[in-house]
Amino acid sequence: MAGAALLGAHFSIAAFSQAPLSPAKIQLHGVISGYLEPYFTQNWSLFAPDPTKDDQGIVARAKCADGAVTDYYDVTGPLIKETQEDRFFPSRTVRLVSNGLNQLNDSDDLLWRLRQKQKEENSEDSEVKDGKRKGEIPLTPYEKSQHKDAERSLSRFALTQIRNVCPDGTGPTAVQARMYIKKLPPWSQRNNSKAKSTLDIYDLPWKKAVELQ
Amino acid sequence: MSIMKKIDSAASRPVAALGVSGTRALLGFVGLMYYLSHYGDRSYLFGPGADSVLPHHLFLDQIREKGSFSLYAWSTSEVWFEAVFHLGVLAALAVTVGVGGRAVLAVHGILIWSLYERQSAFLDGGDNLAQLVIPMLLLTNCYQNFSFSSGVADRVIGRLPESVRSLGVPLHNLGVVAIAVQMCLVYVVSGLYKVQGDVWQDGTALFYIMRVPEFELPGVSNLVYNNDVLVFLGTYSTTLFLVYFPMGILVPALRPWTAAASIAFHVSIGVFMGLTAFALTMIACDLIFLSSALSRARRMARTIGKRRTREQPGSIPTVTDQDAPESDTPDRVPVPQAAR
Numbered sequence: 100m101a102g103a104a105l106l107g108a109h110f111s112i113a114a115f116s117q118a119p120l121s122p123a124k125i126q127l128h129g130v131i132s133g134y135l136e137p138y139f140t141q142n143w144s145l146f147a148p149d150p151t152k153d154d155q156g157i158v159a160r161a162k163c164a165d166g167a168v169t170d171y172y173d174v175t176g177p178l179i180k181e182t183q184e185d186r187f188f189p190s191r192t193v194r195l196v197s198n199g200l201n202q203l204n205d206s207d208d209l210l211w212r213l214r215q216k217q218k219e220e221n222s223e224d225s226e227v228k229d230g231k232r233k234g235e236i237p238l239t240p241y242e243k244s245q246h247k248d249a250e251r252s253l254s255r256f257a258l259t260q261i262r263n264v265c266p267d268g269t270g271p272t273a274v275q276a277r278m279y280i281k282k283l284p285p286w287s288q289r290n291n292s293k294a295k296s297t298l299d300i301y302d303l304p305w306k307k308a309v310e311l312q
Numbered sequence: 313m314s315i316m317k318k319i320d321s322a323a324s325r326p327v328a329a330l331g332v333s334g335t336r337a338l339l340g341f342v343g344l345m346y347y348l349s350h351y352g353d354r355s356y357l358f359g360p361g362a363d364s365v366l367p368h369h370l371f372l373d374q375i376r377e378k379g380s381f382s383l384y385a386w387s388t389s390e391v392w393f394e395a396v397f398h399l400g401v402l403a404a405l406a407v408t409v410g411v412g413g414r415a416v417l418a419v420h421g422i423l424i425w426s427l428y429e430r431q432s433a434f435l436d437g438g439d440n441l442a443q444l445v446i447p448m449l450l451l452t453n454c455y456q457n458f459s460f461s462s463g464v465a466d467r468v469i470g471r472l473p474e475s476v477r478s479l480g481v482p483l484h485n486l487g488v489v490a491i492a493v494q495m496c497l498v499y500v501v502s503g504l505y506k507v508q509g510d511v512w513q514d515g516t517a518l519f520y521i522m523r524v525p526e527f528e529l530p531g532v533s534n535l536v537y538n539n540d541v542l543v544f545l546g547t548y549s550t551t552l553f554l555v556y557f558p559m560g561i562l563v564p565a566l567r568p569w570t571a572a573a574s575i576a577f578h579v580s581i582g583v584f585m586g587l588t589a590f591a592l593t594m595i596a597c598d599l600i601f602l603s604s605a606l607s608r609a610r611r612m613a614r615t616i617g618k619r620r621t622r623e624q625p626g627s628i629p630t631v632t633d634q635d636a637p638e639s640d641t642p643d644r645v646p647v648p649q650a651a652r
Contacts, residue, residue: 110493114501145502152521183525194436195433289519
């Protein structure tokens with residue numbers, strides 16, 4: 100009986116942690132995460148509510164000891180090919196990229212909602228009285244540090260993948276990763292053979308190799 | 313049957329003993345393959361050396377921030393790293409083949425947790441589930457089948473006082489129920505989040521997900537995502553299945569069908585999306601709902617096997633106590649069995 104009661108309590112907390120954002124959840128956040136983290140942490144919003152739709156990845160270029168800058172090398176492509184060719188426990192190395200890319204814009208539910216709301220308000224406002232825009236919510240220290248960490252880990256990963264690209268044999272002195280987001284044609288265009296993907300590019304800053312250690 | 317009698321019978325008969333042994337073996341195998349599929353790159357991915365993709369000091373920062381624990385955090389020595397890693401391989405292998413009992417399962421749990429924490433960017437829902445289920449498995453009698461017993465455990469248990477020994481079956485059942493509730497939570501939550509998503513509502517989610525190169529099986533996935541009917545049916549049946557999973561499990565007549573549907577669903581995730589470990593972890597946990605079906609299948613296989621051996625003169629068929637029917641529904645067992 101005691102075991103069943105404990106089990107009930109445990110799963111109530113676990114289930115509550117998976118509920119959508121609510122005032123109650125914000126209020127109890129400390130208690131809930133205090134109990135669940137790190138050993139009972141769980142997240143079951145698998146591919147939901149908005150699954151990944153785009154072909155994302157990074158390419159990277161290096162600066163060599165003589166100051167020359169190399170061409171861009173495809174970092175993600177070969178890893179994806181490897182994953183696609185192996186259906187029996189493929190290596191998970193490609194996740195270092197997808198995880199880093201997600202982390203670049205990592206936020207939390209509440210901030211995300213507030214920003215979304217503000218965006219809507221701003222777009223409504225601009226129709227009525229143009230030019231006047233409410234100040235956007237600045238990035239929080241947490242978001243900034245997540246972004247920085249992601250930049251570092253993506254750059255470091257890129258560096259380890261293009262170590263041998265400098266002609267003189269010594270490793271690159273600096274690396275720059277470029278993120279690409281290829282939006283594939285939407286469902287409505289699936290039968291249109293002329294439909295094209297759109298490409299967004301975002302350059303990460305140059306990182307010195309020594310600072311990535 | 314009165315409620316008290318029901319509680320009594322639920323506490324005195326082990327449920328899903330065969331299924332839970334299958335869960336243990338398959339989870340061990342998935343863990344083993346996690347080690348082996350990264351074996352060649354272990355130093356790059358998990359090691360303490362200068363060539364590591366996640367330098368050891370940053371890994372320590374992560375651990376500290378999360379308030380977590382990892383054996384790999386204890387030392388920056390290569391020897392320590394290799395020892396812990398290889399011990400992990402052996403423990404996972406032992407759990408898979410059923411050697412060493414629950415003590416080794418606990419060791420495996422600690423070792424695989426340590427490795428997961430070393431490179432947390434690798435983790436997905438399957439690893440998350442394995443982390444949660446291993447402690448629950450420790451409550452259960454998950455070495456009753458598919459295992460080698462040295463007899464040490466039986467001798468230890470034999471020396472325990474009766475009052476402690478009598479806790480074995482209730483604890484086992486508690487562990488099984490915990491896994492069952494966890495699975496329901498996983499499926500219902502992931503189903504309800506899908507209900508809220510635009511592309512899931514539109515019935516086009518499968519089209520979008522299966523095109524993402526990381527989750528694509530070239531030459532095959534396009535046959536599915538270019539077929540409007542398959543995309544719609546696949547998307548909607550996924551959501552419906554996930555949301556109604558607990559109902560399918562609670563109704564005994566639907567239970568094996570629900571579990572079989574879940575296995576089919578996850579086999580296709582494994583094949584089409586390349587998420588082998590995730591798929592097999594989910595299947596491993598679904599096995600607890602399939603004990604009676606597994607038991608029937610095993611008896612059938614034995615009967616066929618015996619018929620074969622009978623055709624060859626000289627060999628005598630043996631009957632073991634493992635031929636006893638297995639049940640995952642305690643209320644339906646007509647004769648009480650002694651707790652083993």
